[in-house]
Structures are given as structure tokens and as C-alpha cells.
Amino acid sequence: MTVIVVESKDDVISKLCEIIETTAIESIQNKGLFLIGFSGGSLATFLSKGLPKIKTKDFSQWRIFFCDERLVPVDDADSTYGLYKRSLIDSGAVALKEEQFIQIKQGVSAEDAATDYASQISKFFPGSSLPTFDMLLLGMGPDGHTCSLFPGHPLLNETKRWVAPITDSPKPPPSRVTLTFPVINNARVCVFATAGKEKADMLKRILVDQEKLPAARVQPSTGKLLWIVDREAGIHLNKH
Numbered sequence: 001m002t003v004i005v006v007e008s009k010d011d012v013i014s015k016l017c018e019i020i021e022t023t024a025i026e027s028i029q030n031k032g033l034f035l036i037g038f039s040g041g042s043l044a045t046f047l048s049k050g051l052p053k054i055k056t057k058d059f060s061q062w063r064i065f066f067c068d069e070r071l072v073p074v075d076d077a078d079s080t081y082g083l084y085k086r087s088l089i090d091s092g093a094v095a096l097k098e099e100q101f102i103q104i105k106q107g108v109s110a111e112d113a114a115t116d117y118a119s120q121i122s123k124f125f126p127g128s129s130l131p132t133f134d135m136l137l138l139g140m141g142p143d144g145h146t147c148s149l150f151p152g153h154p155l156l157n158e159t160k161r162w163v164a165p166i167t168d169s170p171k172p173p174p175s176r177v178t179l180t181f182p183v184i185n186n187a188r189v190c191v192f193a194t195a196g197k198e199k200a201d202m203l204k205r206i207l208v209d210q211e212k213l214p215a216a217r218v219q220p221s222t223g224k225l226l227w228i229v230d231r232e233a234g235i236h237l238n239k240h
């Protein structure tokens with residue numbers, strides 16, 4: 001695991017997007033595609049600000065998945081895809097098309113949305129027992145959750161399904177689908193981008209005290225794990 005402490009939230013955004021770009025170039029050179037998972041929350045703000053500033057202008061080989069998604073209509077303010085659509089596609093900020101986003105089926109039950117999304121993912125990993133995303137971009141909630149995997153929730157122990165439904169999310173909205181730990185921990189690179197003093201205590205519990213909170217259970221089996229944090233969020237971390 002690597003922890004990078006930078007000064008400000010803007011530095012988190014710059015470092016995050018620099019690493020995304022480098023990984024994208026490598027993935028596209030290796031296999032002609034870059035398969036990345038986006039989370040919601042403040043990460044969506046980070047990417048909306050940072051992606052338009054990277055040198056890459058050809059995003060055509062990017063395929064964008066969701067580490068989790070809320071089961072609300074795309075035009076709902078809570079829709080993670082809707083947020084990226086408005087800020088990256090509709091705004092023309094980056095050369096991404098809707099069809100490059102692997103979207104979660106709307107208007108069906110959480111169970112059906114999870115099954116459908118897993119089926120869509122499997123098309124990119126034919127014959128694989130687990131998908132291997134090139135990069136998963138993760139957030140850490142104030143309670144130590146990541147994706148829609150919350151403390152004490154039975155989903156933390158899901159070992160079979162790639163995508164799971166949740167209808168009792170403590171973070172609204174309640175109905176979501178989420179990648180599960182077997183998939184998350186099979187990624188080539190998992191990156192947390194975390195900023196703000198409100199995250200400092202939880203970051204200490206995860207990175208220093210090593211409490212087994214959901215975000216601490218992101219431990220890629222062979223891939224890399226990177227935390228990019230600003231000074232405020234990292235105030236309790238030992239200076240290396």
C-alpha cells in the first residue's frame with residue numbers, strides 16, 4: 001500500500017488524475033482498452049474538475065464502470081452516472097460518449113439491476129472467474145464505508161456475486177448496486193482519493209489503527225493499493 005499526502009484538495013485531484021492518465025496509457029498500450037470504475041460522492045467532483053485538465057484528449061479506448069450506483073433515474077441529482085453525464089459528457093468537458101459508460105439498468109429491482117450489471121461486466125472479461133479492472137477509484141465514507149459496502153452489513157461477506165444489490169443503504173438513497181470485495185480486490189489498481197478534515201479520524205482508524213472497516217478491507221490480492229489524501233485528512237498519519 002502507498003499513501004501519498006499532498007497539501008490541498010486540488011493537489012489530490014491533480015495527483016489522482018495524473019495516476020489515472022498514466023494507468024490509462026499503459027492499459028491501452030497493453031490491450032487497447034482502459035477499464036476503470038468510478039465511485040460517486042466527492043470523487044465525482046474530483047474527476048469532473050480534474051479529467052478535463054489531463055493531457056489525454058482521446059478517451060475513445062476508455063470504458064467506464066461504476067464501483068457502485070444508486071438506483072434512481074439518471075436525471076435524479078443522486079444518480080452517480082447522471083452527475084458524470086452532466087459534468088463530463090453534456091458539458092463537452094472531455095471527449096467521452098454515453099456508450100462508453102457501462103450503465104446500470106434503471107426501472108428494475110435492485111436484484112435485477114445487479115444481475116444485469118454483472119452480465120454487462122462479464123462481456124469485458126469473457127471466461128474469467130473474476131473481472132480484473134485496470135483501476136477502481138474509491139471513496140471512503142465518514143463511517144469507513146466504500147462503494148456501497150457499509151460497516152456491519154452482510155454484503156461485506158459476499159464471496160460469490162460480482163455485483164450485489166442493497167436496499168437498506170444507511171447512506172441515502174437506500175437502493176443501490178455495488179461491486180463486492182472479490183471483484184474490488186482483483187483489480188490491478190485500487191485508488192482512494194480522500195480530502196477534508198472530516199475524514200481525518202476515520203482515516204486514522206483505517207490506516208493507523210487498522211480497524212477492519214470496509215475501506216480497510218480493500219486489499220488487492222496482486223494489484224496495487226494507493227491512498228491519495230490531503231494534509232487535512234492525513235493529519236493523524238505519521239509523516240514518512
Ligand SMILES: O=C(O)[C@H](O)[C@@H](O)[C@H](O)[C@H](O)COP(=O)(O)O
Pocket residue numbers: 039040041042043067068069070080138139140141142145146147148171
Ligand atoms: O455513491 C456513493 O455514495 C459512493 O460511491 C460512496 O461509496 C462514496 O465514495 C463514499 O460515500 C464517500 O463519499 P464522500 O467522498 O462524498 O464522503
